[in-house]
Amino acid sequence: MPPIDHFRDHYLHRDRAARAWKRAGGRVVGYLCDNVPEELIMAAGFLPYRLSGNPDAGPDALEHYIQPFAAPFSARNRGVGFVDAMLTMLLSGAFDFLDYLVIPHTRKTIQAFYRELTLARQVYPELALPELYYLDRAYTPFYTSEVFNRQRLLELKSQLELWSGQPITDAALAEAIEVTTESRQLLRQVANWRAADPPRLSGVDALQVFATAFFMPKPDHNQLLRALLEAPPERAPDAVVRLFVGGSPLDHLQLYELVESSGARVVAEDHCWGNRCAEFTLDAGLPPFEALADRYHRRPACSIDFPMARVVDRCVARACTANVDGALFFVLDNDGVHVWDTPDEVAALECNGIPSLYLNRQPYRIDDPEPLTSQIRQFVGTLGK
Amino acid sequence: VTERLESVNAIRAYQRTWLADARARAEAGEPFVISTSDEVEEILAAFGIPVLVINYWNFLITAQRKAQHFGEVLESRGYVGPHFFALGLASTLEPEGAPWGGLPKPALVVGATRHETELKITELWARELGCPCFPLDFNFASPYRQLPDDDWWTGIRDRWEDLVHPARLELRIEQNKALISYVELLTGRSFSWQALRQVMERVNAQMDVMSQAAQLIAGARPCPVTLRDQVSAYQTNWHRGTPAGLELAHAYRDEVEQRVKNRVAAYGRENIRLLYWSMQQEPDFHAYLQATYGAVFVGAPYGAMPQTYARTVYHDDPLRALSARHIFLFDMASTSWMLSEARRSGVDAVVAVEDASAYPSRFRQACESAGLRYVAVPRVSDDPEIRAILDKSFSHKI
Numbered sequence: 001m002p003p004i005d006h007f008r009d010h011y012l013h014r015d016r017a018a019r020a021w022k023r024a025g026g027r028v029v030g031y032l033c034d035n036v037p038e039e040l041i042m043a044a045g046f047l048p049y050r051l052s053g054n055p056d057a058g059p060d061a062l063e064h065y066i067q068p069f070a071a072p073f074s075a076r077n078r079g080v081g082f083v084d085a086m087l088t089m090l091l092s093g094a095f096d097f098l099d100y101l102v103i104p105h106t107r108k109t110i111q112a113f114y115r116e117l118t119l120a121r122q123v124y125p126e127l128a129l130p131e132l133y134y135l136d137r138a139y140t141p142f143y144t145s146e147v148f149n150r151q152r153l154l155e156l157k158s159q160l161e162l163w164s165g166q167p168i169t170d171a172a173l174a175e176a177i178e179v180t181t182e183s184r185q186l187l188r189q190v191a192n193w194r195a196a197d198p199p200r201l202s203g204v205d206a207l208q209v210f211a212t213a214f215f216m217p218k219p220d221h222n223q224l225l226r227a228l229l230e231a232p233p234e235r236a237p238d239a240v241v242r243l244f245v246g247g248s249p250l251d252h253l254q255l256y257e258l259v260e261s262s263g264a265r266v267v268a269e270d271h272c273w274g275n276r277c278a279e280f281t282l283d284a285g286l287p288p289f290e291a292l293a294d295r296y297h298r299r300p301a302c303s304i305d306f307p308m309a310r311v312v313d314r315c316v317a318r319a320c321t322a323n324v325d326g327a328l329f330f331v332l333d334n335d336g337v338h339v340w341d342t343p344d345e346v347a348a349l350e351c352n353g354i355p356s357l358y359l360n361r362q363p364y365r366i367d368d369p370e371p372l373t374s375q376i377r378q379f380v381g382t383l384g385k
Numbered sequence: 386v387t388e389r390l391e392s393v394n395a396i397r398a399y400q401r402t403w404l405a406d407a408r409a410r411a412e413a414g415e416p417f418v419i420s421t422s423d424e425v426e427e428i429l430a431a432f433g434i435p436v437l438v439i440n441y442w443n444f445l446i447t448a449q450r451k452a453q454h455f456g457e458v459l460e461s462r463g464y465v466g467p468h469f470f471a472l473g474l475a476s477t478l479e480p481e482g483a484p485w486g487g488l489p490k491p492a493l494v495v496g497a498t499r500h501e502t503e504l505k506i507t508e509l510w511a512r513e514l515g516c517p518c519f520p521l522d523f524n525f526a527s528p529y530r531q532l533p534d535d536d537w538w539t540g541i542r543d544r545w546e547d548l549v550h551p552a553r554l555e556l557r558i559e560q561n562k563a564l565i566s567y568v569e570l571l572t573g574r575s576f577s578w579q580a581l582r583q584v585m586e587r588v589n590a591q592m593d594v595m596s597q598a599a600q601l602i603a604g605a606r607p608c609p610v611t612l613r614d615q616v617s618a619y620q621t622n623w624h625r626g627t628p629a630g631l632e633l634a635h636a637y638r639d640e641v642e643q644r645v646k647n648r649v650a651a652y653g654r655e656n657i658r659l660l661y662w663s664m665q666q667e668p669d670f671h672a673y674l675q676a677t678y679g680a681v682f683v684g685a686p687y688g689a690m691p692q693t694y695a696r697t698v699y700h701d702d703p704l705r706a707l708s709a710r711h712i713f714l715f716d717m718a719s720t721s722w723m724l725s726e727a728r729r730s731g732v733d734a735v736v737a738v739e740d741a742s743a744y745p746s747r748f749r750q751a752c753e754s755a756g757l758r759y760v761a762v763p764r765v766s767d768d769p770e771i772r773a774i775l776d777k778s779f780s781h782k783i
Contacts (some may be wrong), residue, residue, distance in 0.1 A: 068746045073719040108500050114530055115718075133528040136553070138522040139498045144559040145522060148552060258632075304501045306520050308508050331465075336502035340509060343463035361467045 017216035050214035053085030055365030081364020187278035203266025268322030584626035588696035599688035655680030668765035734758035
């Protein structure tokens with residue numbers, strides 16, 4: 001099987017590696033979002049597994065177990081599709097291989113999982129949910145927040161030690177950091193491949209290569225990456241339009257497939273299932289734990305950041321570095337994170353000579369692709385090479 | 386319906402004169418601040434700096450039926466809805482049509498991470514106004530890992546330390562200190578511990594007075610104060626801890642007491658007593674309920690809230706008590722709190738704004754277990770669909 005097919009397979013069967021790990025006697029620590037230090041989890045001997053949504057998950061479990069707890073004058077912040085999908089899947093047993101779940105303070109609807117699942121379990125003890133751990137985090141970039149955030153990581157470390165029954169040594173942590181550093185280095189090479197002119201990897205495949213880093217043991221993923229990078233890469237047509245994708249996190253392939261069937265290639269993006277996975281290498285000059293604490297406070301991969309200019313600048317840099325012809329911003333319905341910074345990003349790209357198509361209020365599951373395809377084709381047509 | 390309370394008219398008038406005064410002072414070079422609600426009003430009161438609460442301004446825009454216009458302003462700039470929290474930003478983007486001639490230029494906008502969108506909106510607003518934005522982490526609305534007991538509100542004033550996470554509290558104290566230093570540098574004013582102590586004393590006194598008014602309303606038959614006036618009276622909360630806020634609260638409580646003594650009825654008919662469990666404005670369908678069924682709102686969360694603002698100050702540390710309140714004010718998802726209010730007001734039914742669902746909400750379950758009717762409507766407008774829901778609920782005897 002060609003290396004890329006392994007990534008496609010693991011993307012399609014996202015729980016396969018985790019279930020195999022579990023069958024072999026290991027324990028799995030699930031987590032949400034991209035700002036949980038998976039190195040700590042690895043150093044404790046667990047498999048870190050980042051949860052992702054499935055657009056076909058449906059709302060029933062959410063309606064049954066969670067929505068009834070919403071305050072009537074402050075209805076649960078429903079509607080960000082990938083968040084609801086993950087919660088639904090937790091409740092319906094799709095993640096029944098998880099032993100523990102780390103819930104970070106990122107989006108409010110993400111951090112609310114802790115309370116929502118706790119209440120649901122109190123009322124419905126039959127729900128097979130993992131043990132929950134709340135990882136608090138201050139959003140602000142200041143000194144006081146750094147102290148707070150570092151202390152919270154120390155507490156997470158202690159909890160992991162409690163779960164595993166043994167201390168996390170500096171050596172184990174250094175080893176885990178070495179593995180994730182190599183992962184990021186290899187993923188950067190993948191990012192460079194697809195950003196080449198012409199691109200040597202499709203956006204659809206790149207998305208699968210990046211995301212699977214969160215679904216399987218990192219050493220195994222690194223091995224697949226090495227094999228991929230040794231194989232002769234695909235060559236795209238020379239005249240392909242180079243697109244950048246910004247906006248909401250995309251944990252499925254529908255949009256990229258539409259774009260790449262419309263005469264364009266996604267050569268870079270700014271969301272937490274894509275290129276960002278290759279960024280934010282830890283500071284090798286710091287002791288292992290301090291490097292982690294520094295990275296997860298000072299350089300969060302998340303778009304929830306202050307000031308907003310940091311988010312906008314990073315977005316523009318990612319687009320400009322990839323030498324794109326245009327940008328497509330795809331913001332999901334009710335995504336309060338990206339509604340407010342996307343207009344600034346569009347304007348900043350315009351200043352850099354990069355035109356944008358801003359698609360907002362988009363559905364998580366694209367049931368009717370025709371209008372969207374038409375808009376994208378029209379936009380790509382204006383960028384024609 | 387009876388005349389509005391004079392004290393409530395005075396509260397409403399005070400809002401306008403307060404803003405006019407703040408504008409005049411700002412134009413004369415004095416500082417003015419815009420802030421998210423329930424954050425730093427007391428700190429700014431101790432500084433003697435007027436602060437406009439964003440939620441209040443947004444409610445005012447809504448009450449003046451301008452939400453749609455300013456929503457369209459935001460849409461035209463690429464900021465797609467929902468828009469409630471950003472209506473104030475819109476009124477700065479296009480100040481024509483802003484309530485009461487708009488806002489003066491502030492020295493500072495205080496942003497909070499109550500929701501990730503709120504921080505971004507306050508930052509955008511500050512940029513539009515040409516002033517800095519000071520962000521604070523955490524606040525009462527953040528769901529927390531520690532689930533409060535069913536009677537959390539009974540001990541919130543004295544046992545507040547038990548209801549907050551110690552690390553979050555220490556961080557909020559540090560961030561409040563940083564804000565104080567920043568405001569000192571920005572304005573050239575010195576913060577006074579003594580002034581904050583006095584503000585916190587006045588807050589507690591004011592909340593006691595407002596709670597007394599709420600208790601008088603809840604215990605009276607017939608209901609002496611309309612929902613509209615009860616909600617309007619809540620505006621005293623935006624002047625918490627100031628002499629004016631306390632004075633307005635006293636006048637309100639005294640007038641309510643007088644009405645109770647005189648057995649004044651707020652509504653013409655009071656066949657069915659209702660608790661409105663929503664933070665939204667008085668529903669448009671209230672007039673229909675009154676006219677058709679004599680069903681009237683006698684209470685709302687606004688009556689229960691004053692008790693949640695009071696905090697006992699320990700060890701001469703008012704900032705610690707205030708910081709704890711910043712990160713836990715009340716539990717919006719508490720069914721026991723709603724039931725307590727329903728019982729206190731002796732209502733026949735609870736009306737709530739809730740999306741339709743095949744699964745009954747915990748609030749419905751709690752009410753029905755307690756023998757109370759629960760009427761859920763998806764919105765506050767008065768339209769045929771809403772009337773059909775109300776007719777179904779009220780056309781037979783409760």
